[in-house]
Amino acid sequence: MLKAAAARKIEEAFEHAGVRRTPQRFFVLEHLLTRPDHATVEELWTALNKRHARASRATVYNTLHALVQAGLIREFTLDGKAARYDANLEQHHHFVCDRCGAVEDVEWFDVPAAQGAGNVRTYEVILRGECSRCR
Amino acid sequence: MLKAAAARKIEEAFEHAGVRRTPQRFFVLEHLLTRPDHATVEELWTALNKRHARASRATVYNTLHALVQAGLIREFTLDGKAARYDANLEQHHHFVCDRCGAVEDVEWFDVPAAQGAGNVRTYEVILRGECSRCR
DNA sequence: CTTAAATTAGAAACAGTTCTAAGATGGCGG
DNA sequence: CCGCCATCTTAGAACTGTTTCTAATTTAAG
Structure with missing residues (x-):
């Protein structure tokens, strides 16, 4: 899939879910969609800061909660303590x-x-x- | 199984594992063996205090670690954050x-x-x- | 432009677990 | 039966990692 097409898809997802599109949210959703690594908040925050220097943890939490509510991603926990997020909605x-x-x-x-x-x-x-x- | 016989079993388990027998440890193992509820530390501590008023959380943790090391119970985590303990060693x-x-x-x-x-x-x-x- | 909503930094809350130092006790040798 | 001593228990503070909160600032989108 072309990168532009993927980006369009993400924008559509935001629009369709009635979620405001911000660079941070875009980045988080893109990260979850393209990497199947079930990132934790910590990991997403670190990744986000490599591009967006100075992102707040609160933003990552807010974004993830918004995306979960919109049904675009799923939250789960495995063994450890930190929540993990998964954009693979298939069973x-x-x-x-x-x-x-x-x-x-x-x-x-x-x-x-x-x-x-x-x-x-x-x-x-x-x-x-x-x-x-x-x- | 008679209660006395069950108690004997627990004592043998301690002896065999080379774990010192204390009232607190006895209680914890007995609880895990008789109730299949996969108690958390919090639950065990509460239960322990109903009989042994004033038990320390540290004791519950120490006991559980000792029992795990002795191979008498297993630790696992599920979803949440708190560890759970299981005396059912079968798969x-x-x-x-x-x-x-x-x-x-x-x-x-x-x-x-x-x-x-x-x-x-x-x-x-x-x-x-x-x-x-x-x- | 306007304005409701999002982002920020950092503090604070929170849960689970470990640590500490002082006092108690199980189980052995005598 | 007694005493010894390594080990255990205790209370509560401290610590760790995760998540939420706050109040000021910035921004998306009509």
């Missing part, structure tokens, strides 16, 4: 690296055994091992 | 209640699709829905 599982803690998406597959167990609304498989980079 | 999955946050064990079942995906060492299914109590 999927997660792979967590034992060594570096990186989180990768794993394409969805059904787990028939999971459905049977009572009042299950959703489920997810957490896979653990060493990621390709750490090996 | 199993977890069911989390959307409403009250309770965590229940779910008997193990294999997920063949999970094994295939790369360098997976372990995996676990997290099921979500409403627990029987909340319905």
Whole structure:
């Protein structure tokens, strides 16, 4: 996809969701859409400051909350303490690296055994091992 | 199982693991063994204080670390921030209640699709829905 | 232009966990 | 049964990392 086209998509997403478009918000959403690394606030803030020197943490939090409310991204927590954000809205599982803690998406597959167990609304498989980079 | 017999089991576990037996440690392990509620430190501390008025949080932490090291319990974190402790050492999955946050064990079942995906060492299914109590 | 809404820096709140120094105690050897 | 001493417990302060708040300033968009 051309870069300009991707940018257009992001703008449309903002417009459609009724969220005001600011450079900071654009950057955050773009980062989440182009990198599947499930960034934490800390990571996004650091990345943002490489371009936008002097961004406030509060802005990152505000932006993420706005994007979650608009349904453009999802928040989740895994093991640790810091919330992580995911722009992949498709159903999927997660792979967590034992060594570096990186989180990768794993394409969805059904787990028939999971459905049977009572009042299950959703489920997810957490896979653990060493990621390709750490090996 | 008779209560006395259960108590004997716990004492044997301490002895075998070379962990000194104290009333606080006994209580914590007993609590984890008899209730499958995956208590947090906060919960254990509250429960402990109902009997042992004036127990220190540090003791709960020390005890849990000692029990983990001895291999008598396992630590894990789910969503939130606080660590949870589990005396069920068998492999199993977890069911989390959307409403009250309770965590229940779910008997193990294999997920063949999970094994295939790369360098997976372990995996676990997290099921979500409403627990029987909340319905 | 106007104005409601967003951004900023930094302080403050918050939760979970660890640390400290003083006092208590389990379990062994005698 | 007794005393010793390494180990454990205690209370509360301190620490760590995450998130929210504040009040002043800037900015997007009609």
